[in-house]
Structure formats: C-alpha cells, structure tokens
Amino acid sequence: MSDHTYQLIAIGIYFTGMLGIGYFAYRRTSDLDDYMLAGRGLPPGVAALSAGASDMSGWLLMGLPGAIYASGLFEAWIAIGLTIGAWLNWKFVAPRLRAYTEVSENAITIPSYFEKRLKDRSHLLRICASLIVLVFFTFYVSSGMVAAGKFFQSSFGWTYLGGLLLVSAITLVYTMFGGFLGATLTDVAQGVLMFLALLAVPIVAIFRVGDIGTIGSRITDVNPEALNLFKGIGDGNPLLWGLAVFSTAAWGLGYFGQPHIIIRFMALRSAADAKAGRRIGISWMALTCLGAIGTALIGIGYFADDPEKPLGDPETVFLVLSQIFFHPLIAGLVLAAVLAAIMSTMSSQLVVCSSALVEDLYNIVGREPDPRRDVMLGRTGVLIIAVVALLLALNPNSSILELVAFAWAGFGGAFGPIVLLSLxxxxxxxxxxxxGMITGAVVVFVWGNIAVLSDQMYEIVPGFVLNLVVAVVVSSMTARPQPQVEAEFTAMEQLLSTGSFGTDETTRTTA
Structure with missing residues (x-):
C-alpha cells in the first residue's frame, strides 16, 4: 500500500471513533441541560482535557511550531502568556463560576449567567452577549472549516471543497446529536491524541538526529538567535521590547472571556473539582506546548543544513517530521491529531452557538420547558450555524489566523472583565x-482594524482595560441596594467554603 493509503486508513479509524463517541453521547442526552452542559456532571480530568483541546485548535500543532521555526524561541512568549492565562482562569474563575451559575437560578450559558447574576429584567445584557457569541463564533467555526479544507488539499491532494465537506459533516453529526457531552468526550479523545503526537515527534526526532548538545549546535549554526527567548532586548529601547513581549503574551487575557472554555467550568461536578482540573489541564498544556516548541527547534537544525530536504512552509514542520520519522500508519495518526485540534474547537463552538440561539434568544421570554422540543431546537441551532459557517468557508482564500486572533480578542475584551467583576x-x-461589554467589543473592532495601532499593541489589551474601567465607573454610578444579588453572592461564597448553601432561606431562594 502507498503511504497515503496507510494515512487515510488511520484517519478513517479516527473518524469512526469520533462518530462512535457521538452516538454514545446521543443515547445519554434527554433534555436541554444534558444537551448544553452534560447535566453538570463532568469529572475534572474530562473537563480539563476538553477545555485544552477545544482551546488550542490547529494553532498548537501548526501555528506555534511554524512561528518558532521561522523566527526562533522569541515566539514562545505567546505560549507562555497563554499558559499563565489558563492557570489564572482555572484558579480564579473556575470554582466561583461553577458555584455561582448553580446558585443564580441554575444558569447554563454565559449570556444567561450575566442576566441572572445581575437581575437584568430588560434582557438587553443577555441579547447583546448572545449576539456577540453568534457573530464571533460563526466566523470562528468557518475558519476551522477553511483549515480542514486546506489540510486535505495539501496532505492528500484532494479538492479544497471535498476536504471541507468531509470534516464539516463528521463534526456536525457528532456535535448535533451528541451535544455538549458528545463534543466534550470527543475533545478528551482528541486531547489525548494531540498530547501523544506532540510528545512523540520531538522525542523520536532527538534519537534520530542525535544528542541534545549536537542538536543545539546545529540549531545555533543555522540561526544564532533561535534559542534566545529575549531576542532584541539589547538592540533598542527596552521599553519598546517590553511592550512587544507584553502584547504577545497578552493573549492570556483572552481566557477569562472565552465561552467555549469557561463553559467547561460550569459543567464540573462541583466547584471543588476545579483544583484537580487545574492541575491536569495546565500539565497537559505545558507539556504539549513544550512538545510543539521542541519540534520546531529540532526542525530548524534538521531541514536548514541540507538543501536536499527543504521545508517550504514553516507551518508544516510538525507534519513533515512525523512523516519522515514514523511508519505511514503512525504518521496518519499524527495527521489525525491535527484534524483533532481543528474539530475539537469547531464542535465546542457549535454547541455554544446553539445555546445562544435556543436558550438565550428563543427561550428568553420564559417559554415552558419541553425537553424533547428544546433538544431538537438545540440540534437545529447547531445545523443552522454550521450551514452559515460553511457558506462563509467556501472561499479558500479566507484568512484563518487573523480571524482567530480577532475573535479571541473580541471575546476577551467583551466578556473577560465582566466575568471577573461578576465573580x-x-x-x-x-x-x-x-x-463595559459594548465598550470592549467596539474598542477591539476599531483598534484591530487600524494597522498603526494593532501593529503596536494587540487589540485585546485596550479592549479589556477600557471595558473594566467603564464597567466599574458606570456600576458605581448606577448601584442601588439589591438584596437578592447580595444573598446570592453570599450563597456562592458559602458554597465554595462548605459545599452547601447553608440553612438561611434567603441564600437558597434561587438555588
């Protein structure tokens, strides 16, 4: 058999596994709470791996190695910032959000949490948050479909449309029928696959290329600054260098407002599980980032010293090394890891979009619950968003990385400060x-579209800061006594410290 045949067999096995997990989840989904939050029953390990896989997407296996291969270790600041941001998110947001969404009328989405936490009877806050979710995530899902089409086009010579339709269809099926549980369980499998691939490639490469000292010498021979994390600090104004590093690391600010990540916190079995989830999730993230960085650095020495084995596209360094060092069947599983990164993010975003349509817009007027109808509407919502995203993705020249960065900044700038302040x-x-939410979203949009500004500072920074300032100032001006809010805040803190709501009836009225 040819190498491509082996690789397609491996990818076929992967696709079959994802559909099987989706069917398993489908059999265990009976109402909207199951469909949107898996009944709040996720163990910490499942939540952690699911959050990591849905977070990283193809950036971890292609974008980060490609950036480091092209520019050196300085590009690792974005991974450092993301790891710090993820740790802070698990530490300071996860336990409180899990407790507060249960206390505050059992909110199961981020927009509904904002409304119920702040007792907004006008529904404006919930509608605005839902529209932000739909706009940003529809384009975010579309970018994943574009990446899938280009993956099959470059790896197997398929047409762009063929690869796009195949991956979109499989992701749609297991997400539409399995809901949040299906997306989460497939994320876990995909997270494990990504973890193994990102560790296996650099480890095997070290043994095949030589010892670490020899590899280091070859890397610095090719690029003397490749291993310098602080490249450029002595070449000019240290303040400008510091701003450049801060702007790159500021990606970590986005974690506090990413709905497809923090919804995993809401689905934990209890707030106490956040501690174990943090340890598992950050360990996974640190090791996979190190694997991606190591792969890129080894690639610098491996490819650049031999003109007979050039690397055309830096973002393919992980894929090409895996095909060189592994049997085609194993290389196919590594390719499947790239698809896993793309599909895990798409599925999580589709579920969040569906919840925004059904729970936060359709059901906002207080319709009577109907489990079968609500689940069917949830699946219809997934289908609608997928179709719109697919239409946007039909253009193979669509931007991917810029769109992802913009959407990440949009959520971080619009939702991040509000999540923190609410908790x-x-x-x-x-x-x-x-x-604050409107200010953050507008600032990100305007700043991100003015090159002279966005080139100097990532738009998430001004969006986040101005959102925070506006929210605090306006809240201070409009604050009035709200006994129910005070009671729920106390109940949230009590639930965190004791694991129960206590005996005071005022702390349990909405729980």
Missing part, C-alpha cells in the same frame, strides 16, 4: 456590565 465584585450592575 468578585458585589456592586457590578447590569447597566455597568452592558456598557
């Missing part, structure tokens, strides 16, 4: 949250 500040008001 730690009793005096946040619905008016303040709405003003």
């Amino acid at each position: 730690y500040w009793r005096k946040l008001t619905a008016t303040g949250a709405l003003a």
